[in-house]
Amino acid sequence: MHGVIISNLKKYVIEKLGDPAWDSLCEKAGMPGKAFIPISMYPDSDLDDLVAAAVEVTGQDRDAILxxxxxxxxxxxxxxxxxxxxxxxxxxxxxxxxxxxxxxxxxxxxxxxxxxxxxxxxxxxxxxxxxxxxxxxxxxxxxxxxxxxxxxxxxxxxxxxxxxxxxxxxxxxxxxxxxxxxxxxxxxxx
Known part of the structure; x- marks a missing residue:
């Protein structure tokens, strides 16, 4: 997964839920403190895990979040x-x-x-x-x-x-x- 997508996901989560929400999602996704650099590539599972954590935290449907x-x-x-x-x-x-x-x-x-x-x-x-x-x-x-x-x-x-x-x-x-x-x-x- 392209880092620009995940780094923008961070901005999106912070805008929608506030600063602490991103750290909470990373924690739930099993990636506490992980930094995502826009010019880097990451495993697809990183985005999947972060979205799954957002589903759990917000109670929203996965497709609605995506x-x-x-x-x-x-x-x-x-x-x-x-x-x-x-x-x-x-x-x-x-x-x-x-x-x-x-x-x-x-x-x-x-x-x-x-x-x-x-x-x-x-x-x-x-x-x-x-x-x-x-x-x-x-x-x-x-x-x-x-x-x-x-x-x-x-x-x-x-x-x-x-x-x-x-x-x-x-x-x-x-x-x-x-x-x-x-x-x-x-x-x-x-």
Whole structure:
């Protein structure tokens, strides 16, 4: 797992629950005092264990936490990787190019042996996208949250129309993008 994700999870937890909450989650996850450096790579189990601890502490559903964090993390990631993103893109263009032109490039830049999730986004009709998530990780809800965050970043709104679960952790989401209304397209957790 890329350290930038876990280090942003720390910021998210502190913003939502306060400073002591992060130390508590690390303790519950069996990682007391562990530091996560944004430019480093960590075992996937570190993120899994921290999210499991957040579920235990908050009583929230795992997917709700991942989805909310996915939406929350987009602005800091967009700021960090702005040089990879053409100025004339909108949410649809960004999502249709994120896997090949951004995600793979950024992850492989840090670790050429990394196995990032494959996120295939295709336009089904005007404003309607199919978002396919395939990974050895079970983080489809994080990907869906990122879709909501990207839409909001571009002043749009994403609405989940349909979700289907394929074999293993394969997820497909059908999402409609529309002009922003000021209402987030995800339910806030934590």
């Amino acid at each position: 989805q909310d964090f996915g939406a929350w993390v987009i602005p800091p990631l967009m700021k960090m990787y702005r040089s990879f993103i053409p100025d004339d893109w909108d949410a649809s263009t960004f999502l249709q190019n994120v896997d090949e032109r951004i995600h793979e490039r950024v992850v492989r830049m840090k670790d050429e042996n990394a196995r990032p999730p494959h996120i295939n986004v295709t336009q089904l009709s005007a404003g309607v996208l199919s978002v396919e998530y395939q990974s050895h990780r079970d983080m489809g809800a994080l990907a869906l949250g990122c879709v909501y965050g990207v839409a909001e970043y571009y002043g749009e709104k994403a609405t989940l129309m349909e979700q289907s679960n394929g074999p293993g952790t394969h997820r497909t989401y059908t999402v409609r993008l529309s002009a922003g209304s000021g209402v987030k397209g995800h339910q806030e957790a934590i």
